[in-house]
Amino acid sequence: MDKISVIVPCFNEEDVLPLFYQEVTKVLESIENTTYELLFINDGSSDHTEDLIKLMAHKNKQCFYYSFSRNFGKEAAMYAGLENATGDYVVIMDADLQHPPYLLKEMYRSLKEENYDCCAGKRIDRTGEGKLRNFLSHSFYKVIQTLTKMDMDDGAGDFRMMTRQMVDAILELKEYNRYMKGLFSFVGFNTKWLEFHNVERQGGNTKWSFKSLFSYAFKGIFSFSSTPITIAGVIGGILIGISLITSLYSSFVHPISYLTSLVLFLSGIQLIFVSILGQYCSSCYFEAKQRPIYIIKNTNKKLRS
Template sequence: MDRISIIVPCYNEEQVLLLFYEETEKAVREIETAECEFIFIDDGSRDHTPEILESLVYKDKRCKYLSFSRNFGKEAAMYAGLQHACGEYCVFMDADLQHPPSLLKEMYDVLKNEGYDCCAGFREDREGEGKVRNFLSRNFYKVINRLCDLNMSDGAGDFRMMNRAMADSILEFKEYNRYMKGIFSFIGFDTKWIPFHNVERAAGDSKWNLKSLFKYALDGIYSFSTAPVRLAGSTGILLLILGIILGITAAVRTIFFGYALNGVMLIILLILILNGIQLLFISVLGQYISKDYMETKKRPLYIIKKEKGF
């Protein structure tokens, strides 16, 4: 009999965890030809999430959990869950029930009977989300697809079931700075998409605010594209050419037509603009250098404080 490993990153999810377990356990009962294991990863929660997970381990032998020593982020939690998964099939799910457990049976049937390596949920809409967040999310994927040689679309998230070959390929990526959506696209494999409608969290508050989403977006661009560095170089060349043209023009106007150069304020304004652009692109280069610096340290992606059920 096949085994499906359900990997669930958790961060301060005390209000929704039991409901998630009940709904998902009900859904996996419909999969008659496979058994399931639940792998919960407590990503340094500060509420009662660890206690709830421990109670689930005692209640159901299929439940296991890892508890990080601090918050290492969802990407690290997904990687840790995949490392500890024993199933022939692995699925990533969020604990907030925005990933419908009812799709698990269909996903398994697709992988088992249709020859796909991965079956992923595709969110058709963003109903219930704010207009600003919706606008930024849609346009982020347009930008990142132009910058990176990858195919990532708005609506394609982490909710997906994959076979062991694809799971092992993801585990080959050892980098410290991880962007799972980019990794999914980079490794390829045949994927079937199942559409579903967005639903609001069953309980609790989202851990993703605009600041964290913006940082996550930049991590994705820096992890899979060198376009910002090329843009910095191209802009530098354009500014150099523009400076030469303006210098020649000013010299010609002064020598042949007797025009005096514009005032001090214009010079100060140009200095401020050019220095601002220079500092901006130094920052871009610094981001790549800092990420390479973190990679060379070879620090662990996560540290486990406690584990149960393994």
């Protein structure tokens, strides 16, 4: 009998957790010849999320919770779930029901019968999201695919079911600065995509502000591409060429009055490039420290790692 582990990162999800639990257990219990475990990762929630998942664990012996000592972020929560999942097949999904539980049946069938290593959900629209957010998200995925040459399409998220072999491969990647969408693509394996329409949150508010989305986007770029450094070098060379031409023009033709503005512009460009280099240096700095990706404060299950 196959075992399915479902990892659910939670950060202030008290409004939607009861409905999520009801929907996902109904689907899991309907999948024949399988058993399951639900791993709720409480990522430093400040509401009653921990109380709810403890109650679920008390009522259902197939539910387990891991509460972090503080908010470490969704990437750390997913990694903690992968480290402690014991299933033959492992699922990552959000608690807000934007990842439809009914797809779990088809995901399992695809892995079991069609020889795939991963079956992932892919949103085909962004109904209900603002136009600016939609545009920025679509643009980001175009940029990151160009820079990294990896398969990270718009609409392809963390919602997926993976074989134990693929999960073990991801766990081999111990880096502190994690970008899971990139790691899923990096390890390879055969992936089947299941398309679904965007579903609005069933309760609570999104935890992704524009600031956090931009930070997440830059983390993805700097984790999987050195192209920004190359671009910085190319632009630097172009600017040197422009400065030489400007100097010759100033010496032989006519004094240039906007020299101060040019100096300020070049200084600004230099600071941007220093910032780019700093991002890579800081990433290496945090990796060198070898700090734990997460710290568990309490749990109702023995840790595997």
